Amino acid sequence: MASLKEVRNRIVSVQSTQQITKAMKMVAAAKLRRAQDNILRMRPYAQRLNSILSNLTRQISDDVISEYAVQREVRRVLIIAVTSDRGLAGAFNSNIFKGVNQLIAERYAAQAAAGNLTVLAIGRRSHEYFSKRGPVLGNYTHVFTQLSFDTVRVAAEEAMQGFRNGQFDEVTLVYNEFKNVATQVVRVEQLLPILPSEEPANTTAANASIDYIFEPSKEEIVRELIPQSIRVQLYKAVLESNASEHGARMTAMDKATENAGELLKSLKLTYNRTRQAAITTEILEIVGGAEALAASR
Incomplete structure (x- = not known):
């Protein structure tokens, strides 16, 4: 038994x-509120941008193909973690x-075995983990220090440039999507090449017959929107991850505080x-010594 x-x-x-752990929980809760507000404001913008892009791409001719939509044989892969x-x-x-x-x-075993798989790691933990296991593109361990669209845009531009130059045939994004404080879902999304838009099931003939006026041309608008959409998609993923991080830390610290309380009860009882x-x-x-003293008399 311990002393x-x-x-x-x-x-x-x-x-x-x-x-x-209590202090860390409070800090995480304060940061979560700001991060949650940021992602809630960002989601409608990203969804609306994708919707506009989908509507435009359905109306342009097939001979106008974006350089970010070129389908190639997948030999070289970039994963953004x-x-x-x-x-x-x-x-x-x-x-x-x-x-x-x-x-x-499941998908890139052949590319990994051939040494044609690269990781673009956003976040220090990601960089430390993947840099020990293979090639890592760039150094983005500072993104969350000053999180902004311009900071994330640098990473998006490097991935887009690699795809344009043929350095990568496919770019896939892996991140935690924020659901609530206790729930974060790992999402895997193809960033490049962009997937062709699908015709919504509720599109009516009336909607299809609307004649829009475009200035400048539809093709030029699409060429400008697609790169912006890719940047926004990556920025949204980083905001999702940021909110998910604070939610996960808040939950973990709350559980750690509870465990410490249970351990304190056990230790105090011991x-x-x-x-x-x-x-x-x-x-x-004392009683034994008193009895021995009395017996000696």
Whole structure:
């Protein structure tokens, strides 16, 4: 059985840990509110942009093909993996690692075996993990330090340039989508080449017959919108990941605080039992010594 001093030291240590986890939970909650507001404002814009782009691409001629829509044999692949800079967020980062590894095993095993698979790691944890396992494109460990569209745009431009130059035949995005504080879902989306738009089931002949006036031409608008849509898609994924990170950390720290409380109860019970046993032993020693002294007289 541990001594009273050892138990006291453990109680103090757990109490200090509990204070830290409480503070981290409060910080994560404050950051989550801002991150959640950002992604809720971003989603309608990204959805509307994709909707406009889909409507335009249905109306342009087939001979106008964007350089970002060219379908090639998939020999060289780029995977954009979005994680956090820090840990202590439960399975937030490990889920991305598992998702990427599963994606490679199911879809890109041949490219990985041939050494034609590259990772663009956004977030320090992602960079540290994948840099030990293969080639990593660029260094984007600073993205979440000053998160903005311009910061993420640099990563998007590098991926787009690699696709245009034929360095990559396909670019896939893996990130955590924010659902709520306790739920984050790993999403795998093809970023490049852009997928052809599908005709919605509820499109009517009346809607199809509307004659729009475009200035400049439809083709030029599409050429401008597609790169912007790709940048927005990546920025939205990073915002989703940022909100998911804070939600996951808040949940993890809340659980850690609860576990520390349960451990404190157990330690205090152990301390009281140990203290009672020590007191009982001392009383028995005193009584035994008194009896021995009385017998010697």
